[in-house]
Amino acid sequence: MPTAPRVLRGRPQLEELRRQIQAIETPITVPVLTGQDALVLGPGLHEVCPASYLDTPAALAFQIGMLGHGLAEQDRLRPVIWVRSAGHRAHDFGRPYPLALARWGLEPERVLLVEARDASDVLWAMEEGLNAGALVVGEVGASLRYDLTASRRLHRSAQARSARVLVLRGHQDIQPSAALTRWRLSALPSPDRPWRGATGLPGLGVPRFCAVLERVRGGPPKSFEVEWKNAAFHVLEPAEMARRATQSASQFSRLAV
Amino acid sequence: MRRGQALADAKALEPGLRIAPFAPDADRRLLGAFARWSGRWSPWTAPDPGEPGEDGVMVDISGCAHLFGGEDQLVTAALDAVRGQGLTAHAAIAPTIGLAWGLARFPARRVPTGWLIAHDVGASLHGLPVEALRIGDTAARLRRFGLKRVGDIAGLPRANLARRFGPDLVRRLDQARGQEDETLNPLQPKTPFRARMRFADALLLLEGIKQAVRETANTLCAHLESEGRGLRRAELNLFRVDGKIHLLIIGTAAPARDAAHIARLFNEKLDRAEIDIGFGIDVIELNATATGALSGRQSGLIGDASLNDNRLDTEAFARLTDRLSVRLGETRVKRAARRDSHIPERAAGWSAETNPSGSALMVREASGQQAFLLSPERPLLILARPEPAEAVAEIPDGPPRSFVWRRTHHQVHQAEGPERLAPEWWRPESRASPKTRDYFRIETIEGRRFWLYRDGLYGPETRNPQWFVHGAS
Numbered sequence: 001m002p003t004a005p006r007v008l009r010g011r012p013q014l015e016e017l018r019r020q021i022q023a024i025e026t027p028i029t030v031p032v033l034t035g036q037d038a039l040v041l042g043p044g045l046h047e048v049c050p051a052s053y054l055d056t057p058a059a060l061a062f063q064i065g066m067l068g069h070g071l072a073e074q075d076r077l078r079p080v081i082w083v084r085s086a087g088h089r090a091h092d093f094g095r096p097y098p099l100a101l102a103r104w105g106l107e108p109e110r111v112l113l114v115e116a117r118d119a120s121d122v123l124w125a126m127e128e129g130l131n132a133g134a135l136v137v138g139e140v141g142a143s144l145r146y147d148l149t150a151s152r153r154l155h156r157s158a159q160a161r162s163a164r165v166l167v168l169r170g171h172q173d174i175q176p177s178a179a180l181t182r183w184r185l186s187a188l189p190s191p192d193r194p195w196r197g198a199t200g201l202p203g204l205g206v207p208r209f210c211a212v213l214e215r216v217r218g219g220p221p222k223s224f225e226v227e228w229k230n231a232a233f234h235v236l237e238p239a240e241m242a243r244r245a246t247q248s249a250s251q252f253s254r255l256a257v
Numbered sequence: 258m259r260r261g262q263a264l265a266d267a268k269a270l271e272p273g274l275r276i277a278p279f280a281p282d283a284d285r286r287l288l289g290a291f292a293r294w295s296g297r298w299s300p301w302t303a304p305d306p307g308e309p310g311e312d313g314v315m316v317d318i319s320g321c322a323h324l325f326g327g328e329d330q331l332v333t334a335a336l337d338a339v340r341g342q343g344l345t346a347h348a349a350i351a352p353t354i355g356l357a358w359g360l361a362r363f364p365a366r367r368v369p370t371g372w373l374i375a376h377d378v379g380a381s382l383h384g385l386p387v388e389a390l391r392i393g394d395t396a397a398r399l400r401r402f403g404l405k406r407v408g409d410i411a412g413l414p415r416a417n418l419a420r421r422f423g424p425d426l427v428r429r430l431d432q433a434r435g436q437e438d439e440t441l442n443p444l445q446p447k448t449p450f451r452a453r454m455r456f457a458d459a460l461l462l463l464e465g466i467k468q469a470v471r472e473t474a475n476t477l478c479a480h481l482e483s484e485g486r487g488l489r490r491a492e493l494n495l496f497r498v499d500g501k502i503h504l505l506i507i508g509t510a511a512p513a514r515d516a517a518h519i520a521r522l523f524n525e526k527l528d529r530a531e532i533d534i535g536f537g538i539d540v541i542e543l544n545a546t547a548t549g550a551l552s553g554r555q556s557g558l559i560g561d562a563s564l565n566d567n568r569l570d571t572e573a574f575a576r577l578t579d580r581l582s583v584r585l586g587e588t589r590v591k592r593a594a595r596r597d598s599h600i601p602e603r604a605a606g607w608s609a610e611t612n613p614s615g616s617a618l619m620v621r622e623a624s625g626q627q628a629f630l631l632s633p634e635r636p637l638l639i640l641a642r643p644e645p646a647e648a649v650a651e652i653p654d655g656p657p658r659s660f661v662w663r664r665t666h667h668q669v670h671q672a673e674g675p676e677r678l679a680p681e682w683w684r685p686e687s688r689a690s691p692k693t694r695d696y697f698r699i700e701t702i703e704g705r706r707f708w709l710y711r712d713g714l715y716g717p718e719t720r721n722p723q724w725f726v727h728g729a730s
Contacts, residue, residue, distance in 0.1 A: 079573075
């Protein structure tokens with residue numbers, strides 16, 4: 001009876017396919033967290049957009065910090081692929097400086113800088129990195145190649161290896177994408193150091209950012225004011241916010257954008 | 258018609274003459290390609306350029322003849338292949354280079370098959386004309402004395418020969434006899450690790466070639482493993498039936514001995530190179546041109562996972578580097594590198610070299626050391642070339658209160674500095690701009706961070722210091 005095995009073999013395959021389809025169809029709900037946990041990104045694709053052109057360095061800094069923020073210890077040692085295209089606007093602010101990366105929680109020896117020729121090579125290198133289990137930082141900018149399909153591919157590859165991929169987009173880029181979250185970044189004035197030097201200007205405090213969670217799957221948008229301190233992000237409690245100490249925490253609520 | 262004839266005379270004799278300018282460079286390139294192609298009979302080949310129409314290729318077939326069924330079969334097959342390409346060729350096999358050279362150029366032209374094999378050095382040599390000794394103009398002088406054959410001078414006293422005709426004649430005679438050593442300077446560097454496959458039927462499909470590459474890689478890796486070496490750089494030669502050779506080169510970030518990985522790198526190249534297979538590929542040769550020590554790895558007693566948990570998986574990292582650089586180009590995939598310098602743009606950067614000399618590459622076991630946290634605060638992004646900015650400072654050596662960079666006005670809110678970096682006067686390059694830089698980290702009222710410096714100390718170095726923006730955030 002030559003047909004029997006084929007029937008038997010078909011069923012598990014069918015089941016497997018059904019299971020796969022179900023996995024695709026179930027809406028991914030990300031519980032919207034508050035406080036510190038809200039900044040821990042799940043595996044998948046996340047986007048960071050600068051609020052304006054001049055906020056691009058701040059957005060990149062936030063991105064690098066977020067890459068390792070809240071990761072488990074063994075994931076912190078994954079290689080990082082930093083992909084940028086050779087003719088990109090973000091290059092206006094220069095190249096990443098290896099000696100500064102450690103301050104943002106990234107050891108330079110883990111980083112592989114890829115300066116791709118064009119947008120399609122950028123996407124290819126990012127996907128290749130994800131498939132190898134690396135964490136990926138991509139500067140796609142306002143690229144037409146980075147669309148819904150491309151971003152979904154990246155997202156799926158990242159989820160399969162439970163890796164993070166953070167993409168820096170242009171500040172005017174409004175193309176839809178399949179990212180889990182999209183952050184709109186602008187720099188905030190850091191708190192003054194309590195002393196003034198001989199120069200008359202106060203020293204630089206810890207870097208602060210205004211991070212607006214514009215888009216998150218399965219949740220409302222939200223806004224955070226965060227600071228980078230002791231190699232981690234901290235959400236500022238309203239009382240800590242710049243020069244608004246008099247307002248109580250319960251009264252103060254910031255509108256989501 | 259003869260060599261050296263005037264073009265006008267030659268055209269008068271033969272009006273339909275095809276004329277091409279003499280291109281010695283192109284000829285030499287062709288001869289080089291031809292010598293490489295001759296690598297199918299022996300790995301030791303060298304081009305032997307001569308007078309126009311007298312170019313040759315030397316092939317050291319020691320230990321190779323039996324692979325082709327003997328010297329007769331080898332030389333017949335070789336001549337057939339060469340003539341198949343439309344070339345006129347003669348060949349000779351002899352125990353010494355000098356004798357083979359002479360035999361191929363003089364008696365071999367007169368035998369109908371076009372090739373000769375010398376078994377007895379003395380007898381073959383003595384019958385040759387004196388020109389066959391590679392002595393140039395000396396041959397004409399010998400002829401004036403009636404010495405026409407090598408046999409005529411073989412019996413003469415060496416001292417007299419050397420005095421009258423120069424030491425070159427005696428040396429060439431000794432070389433042809435095999436009394437003095439003459440070695441072939443092979444075109445291909447000797448590669449100790451080599452694997453090759455020949456096919457009775459030429460491969461016509463890319464799939465078949467890939468399969469063959471996988472098998473040669475297996476052979477090569479077995480060879481490498483027995484020597485405890487890993488591959489750093491490899492060449493793949495695809496010999497086409499009609500004589501063309503495709504050369505593909507890959508490099509690896511760390512010594513690799515994984516056949517599947519190597520085959521995959523070549524597959525990537527094969528897919529992208531769009532090579533023209535033509536009438537097929539009949540020989541595939543894989544050379545390891547550079548290797549590095551790679552000892553065998555022992556798996557842990559409990560399991561690998563526990564070992565790798567707190568360590569960067571360097572092997573996987575190296576593999577990823579290889580794959581990216583094969584596809585995108587070797588210069589586009591970079592790793593952090595640092596140099597012993599305090600000038601920021603020199604102190605650290607990105608290097609595409611897979612193995613820069615010494616400790617330039619920032620590679621370390623991910624355990625412990627916090628060396629980079631101790632370095633002074635630097636901006637995340639640094640401009641390749643500092644850009645001039647218009648800055649206003651309260652006092653000449655203080656931080657800027659505001660500055661204009663790229664036509665945008667920035668109001669400074671916080672500042673730290675100066676960090677004073679003196680020029681590296683011991684380097685000749687820095688003598689062009691021997692000014693001290695005062696670096697300031699500043700934050701604008703919007704919270705944007707920049708890294709500025711003032712070029713030159715106010716007073717001793719300059720009266721009118723120029724400001725530059727060097728980094729951001």
